[in-house]
Structure formats: structure tokens, C-alpha cells
Amino acid sequence: MSSTEATSDQVSRADRLGPAEIAEVLVLARTAGDADGADPFDEHVLLRLRDEHAPATHLIARGDDGTLTGYAHLDTSDPGTGVGVELVVHPAYRRRGTGRALARGVLATATGPLRAWAHGDHPSAAALAVDLGFARARVLWQLRRPLTAPLGEAGLPDGVTLRAFRLGTDDEAWLTLNARAFADHPEQGRWTVDDLRVRLGEPWFDPAGFLLAVDSATGRLLGYHWTKVHERPGSARIGEVYVLGVEPSAHGGGLGRALTTAGLAYLRDRRGLDRVMLYVDESNAAALALYERIGFARWSAHVNYQLG
Template sequence: MSSAEPVADGVTRADRLTPEEITDVLALAAAAGDTDGADPLDEHVLLRLRDPDAPAVHLTARAEDGTLTGYAHLDTTDPAGGIGVELVVHPAYRRRGTGRALARGVLAAAGGPLRAWAHGDHPSAAALAVDLGFARARVLWQLRRSLAAPVDEPRLPEGVALRAFRPGVDDADWLALNARAFASHPEQGRWTADDLRVRLAEPWFDPAGFLLAVDESTGQLLGFHWTKVHERPGSARMGEVYVLGVDPSAHRGGLGRALTAAGLAYLRDRRGLDRVMLYVDESNAPAVALYERTGFLRWSAHVNYQLG
């Protein structure tokens, strides 16, 4: 680690991790995800782990033999809006005070309000949050459905066509559409060209599965369904409704439902998948209703806690 320093009992702080330490963190996260049924670090954190220039604070806890027993990631990109926190303890080292020590380290390292995600909404995370004075502020549902069940035929509004995303050509127009579609969303609506670039470079990216709805007469982007396929050794492949958005000017015309159906058909027919998941804010009642009408059911919850 660079500039490593102790911040709490058995917890060390650094601004950057070595490649070996990143490997340890990913192994710890995989072990916790397999045990808990929910990955403890979201995609945003995993991408930042691989970016040496991403501003972040890394807290690590290790056993006497050097085994990584716990990790906390502090995203310091927007300290005024709230430092993003994700924390994970290895399943074999739980109930030994590691999580509490990491949490104390987070409080010592942070210089502003905190936003901490508890993936899977585990009771131990809720208890720790209450003890430390965090308030439950936001819930993100993971929904799932079988692709063996019937999928509606996409019924696009008149004058609207579907085509695949063109990297390097559609980037700016898509970012503008994404910002309009998610203007009130705390994360998605703030995507930058760099946020898009790193995802287009990911091994899972497939432009054929990034569907754009366009006005046939003008070529204007009206909506999109970006799909993703999760492939991890030892686990069944699963599709994801990665991001689905519709321009506010095209609401109430059935485009969201048509895009959902088109993406599900792509994952089933072109990628050969039999199940799919997505994430949606509990408070986004129209989106929840759309997905439930499309056959999705609630699978798990991810809770955001805030302090300050």
C-alpha cells in the first residue's frame, strides 16, 4: 500500500492498493458474496479498484498471519454530497469485532457526511448502522424473473425503430439522453464520458445488447435498454437489465415496456439465458410497476444508510 497508516484497532488506511492487495480484496468479496447471496461491493467500487487515478480511501483489516479479514472503500469524489462507503468482512472472521473496527476507521477517515450501502440488507449491518447513528435513507430492490416464462413481443410506437449502440458515435447523444432520463437519480443521471468509457471497455460489454430506440424521421435517441450478462466461474450465467431509460418527451407511449421486452428477448434468444435480474429504487413506483407487470418479482434489498 502507499501512505499506509493505522486508523483504528487492526485497521490500516491507504490512498491506493497494490495489485496483490486488489486481488485479496476481490477474493474476500467473492467469499462474502457466495456466503451471503449478495455481492458486497457494487460495480462502481469494482471499477474504481482497477483505476489507479480514482480518488478513494481504502481501509483494510488483517489477521496476524496477514490474511485480509475486512475491507472498506470510501469514495471521496463528492465529499460535500456524501462520501460513499462499502464495507465487507470475510465470512470466516465475522463476530470478532472486525466490522465494528472498520466502521470506526470509516468515521475517523471521513471528513463529511457518509452514504453507506448494505447489500442484502443483513440484520448485522442494520444493527451496526443503528449503533453508529446512521439513518436508513434509501432502498434498492433486486428483481428477478425467469426467461422461460413468456416474453411480450416488443410493440414500438409508430415511427420508432431499434438499433444497436455504436461506440464512439453515439456516446455524446446517449450521455445527454441518460442525463435527461435520470435527471433526478442520485447516481445514474450524473454519468460522465469517463463513466461510459470504462464500461464500454469492460469484457462483458456487447454493443448488440445495447439497444437504442430512435425516431425514424430525425434519428433522435428516444430511449435505450442496455443489457448485461454476468458470467462467473461456478455460477449460472444471468442476464441483467443494466440500464433502461426513456426520454421524458417519449413517456406514456409504451416505449419503456417495448424496450424492456426487446432486451429480454435479446437475452433469451441471442444469448441463450434463462433468467434475468435488475435493480430499481423502491421509491420509483412507476418503474417498479412496469417491471412487476413484465413478470419480475422481488429477490433482495440493498439499503443505503446516511450519517450527517
Template sequence: MINGQGTGPRVARLDELGPADVPAVLALAGAAGVADGADPLSEHVTLRLRHAGAGPASHLVVRDPAGPLVGYGFLEGPDEAGEVDAELVVHPGWRRQGVGRALVSAALSGVPESGALLVWAHSDHPSAAALALDLGLHRSRVLWQLRRSLRDPLPEVGLPAGVAIRAFRPGVDDEAWLAVNRRAFASHPEQGRWNSAELRLRLGEPWFDPAGFLLAVEESSGRLLGFHWTKVHDRTEAATPIGEVYVLGVDPDSHGLGLGRALTLAGLHHLRDAGLSRVMLYVDESNAGAMALYARLGFANWLRHVRYRWSDTPTAA
């Protein structure tokens, strides 16, 4: 057990979660998401919680004296650079009681010398900003969620000559898509690392629809030039569904053809034709080109996620 400061919450670090722990973590995340208006754990983390053995990780848990889970942390790393990635969530009813501070302190205790801790604050909650300031973490990355109404007019797709769009074929297009994805996101800290296991996890999700996974191919050769993978959230009677520009990429060799705009519009038309009235996407604030493209296509800022970084060598951050 790891003690929080003073008589504060106690944090247990686990290599594996028990059978009852995963539903408890997901329920905790759900309660926090309702309170904050944004999911506190990324899809990456949620998939690893739901699929045992999907990747190595450690877990921080805080329980109240009666046993229920009130705080959780997911840790990956350290990697070759000594960086530890973390995502943390505290139950809304247990905030301002030192649980978040105890989780961050426990995560920091696992950072190697000359390493770093990277922590996402989904929805940029003011309490997270205050805690980061207190503990010496600095903003290192901002990820925007943008939204657009699909009831507003959409421009035509306007594909370049010699280019066609078709649906992804699971088991046939996997390797070609992974190769283009790696090239398109070579400098991206998450997307560029996807491998066949990452792809298969998502192809097996209930929301996956190959008809919404659009590939731009060269008509003469069939070569994959780019893609727009769409996603639909919350297609239930109790929720209003929203579409997502899930992943959009263009092979660097095909830049300059206008494929980014054409593929974005192709996906938006697909989502509107499927009955969706709104769409969202995520984009790094530092990606000025993508931010400008989406603004021209009618997207507006909705909320932001901030990644904080702690390092004992801050000048290298």
C-alpha cells in the first residue's frame, strides 16, 4: 500500500485488476463522465480494461472504508525514454478529499530517475489544473474536440481525377491500411504506433461498420492513398447518437491532391446519410493545418483535453 500525504487516502498499486474491478472502474468512469461532460478515460485505456492481456499496464486504486472504488489510475511504462503515461479518475462524490493528489503522488513514485510522467486531464477540469500547478506538472499538449452540425449544408466531395472511394475490407486491407497509417502519423505519439493487434481490437468493437471505413484508392492500381474511418457513438434509444471523424489520414506521397478535404467530406456525407445530425472529431491544437481545414468545413471548438508533464529535468520537456 502507498500512503497519501498525512492521513489521506491510501493507494494500492496492482499489476492486474480482479474480476470485479473492471466493471467498478468503468462505473466510476461513467459517473465522472456524467458529472464532467467528458469521458475521463480514453478509448485506448477503456479497450485495455475490457480486453485482458491487450497490453502491459499497472493500476492504482483507492477505496473508501466500506470497500467501493472511489479513485483509479491507469499507468503504462516507463518506455525507453523513461516516460510513464497515466490517466486518472476520481468519483465526483470524493473530490476535494485528497484522492486525486494521492493518485498523482503514487504515479510519480513509479517514474524512473531522469524520466517523466505524462497525465491527461480530459475536459481540462479546473481542479486538474490546480493540482498540476501544486505538484509541478506543466501543460505539454492540448487536444481539441471539435463539433459540427450535419443539418447544415455540406460541400460536394470533389475527388481528384483517377481516385475512387470504397469501403474497407477486414482481413484484406489490414496490412495496407496499417502501412499508410504509420506513414501518415509517423510523428503522432499514439496513432502512429498502431499495430495489427490495435486494429483488430477496434474491428471487433460493436460500433465497427466497414461501410463507414472509407478508403481512397488509385483507380489504375488499387493503391491505398488515404482513408477516413468514421464512428457512431451512443446509438441507443436513451441517447442521441453522434458521429465521429475517428481517424483520417493521407499517405505523404499523396499530399497536394486535396484528399484530406475530399475524404473528410466523404465521411461527413456518409454519417449524414446514416441519419446522424451531428459529428465530432479530435485534433491536436499544434496541428495548424488540420485546425484550419476543419474550421473551413464548419467545425467549432467544443472542449479540450490537456496533457500535463512532470520531469526532474524540466528544460528537456
């Protein structure tokens, strides 16, 4: 650990973690996720943990015997939008003030507005947020659906064909479409080439499951359904509607539903899965209604709290 300094209540601060410390944090996150039914960190944080060049502040809580009891990740990469915070406490060390000590460390360390995610909407996270003056600002729902239930029929619009993503060929065109499809989204619409390529290099990436809808005459990208499969020891495999987007000018023609159905069929028929999940903002009433019409149901909530 470099640039380490004491903060409070056995909490230390670092601007970088070594491989052994990263491994400890990942074990802690897995343990908490198994206990809570929701992983404490999103994909963005997990990717940044492995990137030694990603600007971040790490708060580490340890017991008297050196056991890692809690961790907070402060994403300082975009000062203009504030500091992103994700925090976890080991299930065996809760109700001992560790979470509050980490939260106080966050408040003492960060400058500017704070954006903190509580994955799974845990009651203790909500209580701590209220006590510290955070306001509930955004809710992200995880929806789930069995793939054993009928998917229904949803053909592609006339003049549209489906093909797989081509690495090195479709990157720039996809980023342009993604930015247009998610122009108002606080995270997805801001993806860069680096954001895309780091995911294309992940072990789970499957180009055959990255479906692109294209104009048959011009080859222009009109939409996409990027699927993902979660596989980890001790847990059942589950598919994900990782990202699904449609060119704004192509809205209203049934392309979104056709892409959704095609991706679900791929996960069921080609990957042999029996269940799938996705994430959608509570404020996106149209998307929620679409997914619920095709058999998805609300599974868990992830809440964003803001301060400043």
C-alpha cells in the first residue's frame, strides 16, 4: 500500500492497492454478496480495482488482528460529476461501527458532491445514509425472467438484419450509436474507446452474443443487444441483458422488442441458460413496461444516494 495514512477507527487510506490487498477486497466482496444476495460493487468498480492507473482513493478497515473488516472505494476520475462511492462491511463484523467509520472517512477524504450506491437497498445502508444527510436520488432495478417460459414472437422490422459484433471493425460505429441511444444516461452514454475495449478483453466476452441490428441496404447500425453470462464457482449460471440500445430515429418500429427476444433466445438456445437478468432505471417507465410485458419481474433494488 502506498501513500497510506490513518484516518479514524482503524481505517486507513491509500491511493493504490497491491495485488494481495486487491485479492482481500475481492474475497470480502464475494462474502458480502453471498450473504446479502446482491454484490456490493458494480462492474465499474471491479474493473477499476484491477487497473493500477485508475484514479481512486481506497479506505481500508481492519480489526485488531489485521482482518479486513470493511472497504470503501472512491472514484475520483470525474471531479465534474462528483466522487462515486461504494462501501462494504464484512457480514461477521457488522453492527460494530465499521460502516460508520468508513463513511466518516469518506466524508473526511472526498471533496465535492458524493454519489454512493447501496446495492440491494440494504436497510442498514439506508439508515446510515439518512444519518449522514444523504438523499435518495435514483433507483436501479434488477429484473429477472425464466428462460424456460415462452419468449413469444418478435420479428425484425423490414429491411433490418441481425449479425454478430466484429472486433476492430464495429468499435467506433457502436460507440457512436451507444452515445446516441443513451444520450441522457449518466453512465452508459459516456463510454469511451477504453471503456469498450476493456470489456471486450474480459474473459466473459462473447462476440456471438453481441447482436447488432443493421440496415440491410446501407449497413448502418440501428440497434444492438449485448448479452453476458455470469459464471462463478458455487453459483448457478445466469444470463444478462448487458446493454440494449436502439438508434433514436428507429424507435417505435418494434426493433427494441425484436432485439430483446433475439438475445434471450441466444442465451437459452446457444448458451443453455434457464434464467436471465437485466438492470433498468426506475425512472425509465417505458423500458420497465416493455420488460414486464415480456415476462420480467422486479428482483432487487439498487439505490443511489447523493450529498452536496
